[in-house]
Amino acid sequence: MNVIQSILVPQISSLPHLGAHSQRIVRWLSGQRLIDAQLSTCGRLGNGMAHAIGEGARRLPYAERLPFGQPYNGLQVVTLRSIYTPTRDFLEEAGCPECRQEVGVALFESLDVWMAGVSDNFTCPECGHEDDINGFLFLQPCAFSNLAFVFNGWPPECFSPQLLEQFAERLGFPMRLVHVHD
Known part of the structure; x- marks a missing residue:
């Protein structure tokens, strides 16, 4: 089975007040009708409970690629300290923003x-x-945080820069989009 996940992660390792932040985002997304407010069994992680894709998602860019009618189509909120990297051909390369030297080996160790x-x-x-x-600095998008929004079956091109900015405004931190594809 082909698995696609788009994972939005705030660029902070330890975001305080996880419950309040995650609830604010879920309320906003459900208010936009991008997801359903109630949980159902449309997730791939843990117990499978997720917020199913909503009808409002049909107005997103590349909406024809969204997983309408698929069993795994929901948003799952992860509130555990986790590492998010691409699953295919991840290079583990990173650079220092100050001296611009390659530090990937030491960072990943x-x-x-x-x-x-x-x-x-x-x-x-x-x-x-x-x-x-x-x-x-990372050659490929990856992120490290205690909060993430995992969109099961949603391809990354559905997340416009404006949508990412709106996420960042609501959380108070820049967001990184990590694409997982098996």
């Missing part, structure tokens, strides 16, 4: 410390620049 919640930050081994791990 540090993820055990990040996952354990010991620190949200990574320090560049080349120049000593320290920032939230999301502040480093």
Whole structure:
């Protein structure tokens, strides 16, 4: 089975007030009729409960590619510290925003410390620049956070820059779109 997920992740490792933030986004999306307010069994993660795709999603760009009528079509909100990377051909390359040196090996080796919640930050081994791990540069979109919005079956081209900006405004942090395709 071909699995597509578009995952929207705020660019902060530890977003406070997860419940309030996630509920605000779900209310907004359901108010736009992009998703149903009630949960159903249309998700792929965990217990499969998700907010099904709504009729309002038909007005999104490339709406003909959306999973209307498919068993897995819903939004699942993840509130666990997680790493989001592409599943195909992920290169594990990263750069320092300060010195512009390649630091991918060291950064990805540090993820055990990040996952354990010991620190949200990574320090560049080349120049000593320290920032939230999301502040480093990645060749392929990936993200690290305790909050994510997983859209099952939704291709990334359905998320316009304007929609991503609206997400960011509501959460107070820039968003990264990670595409997972098996």
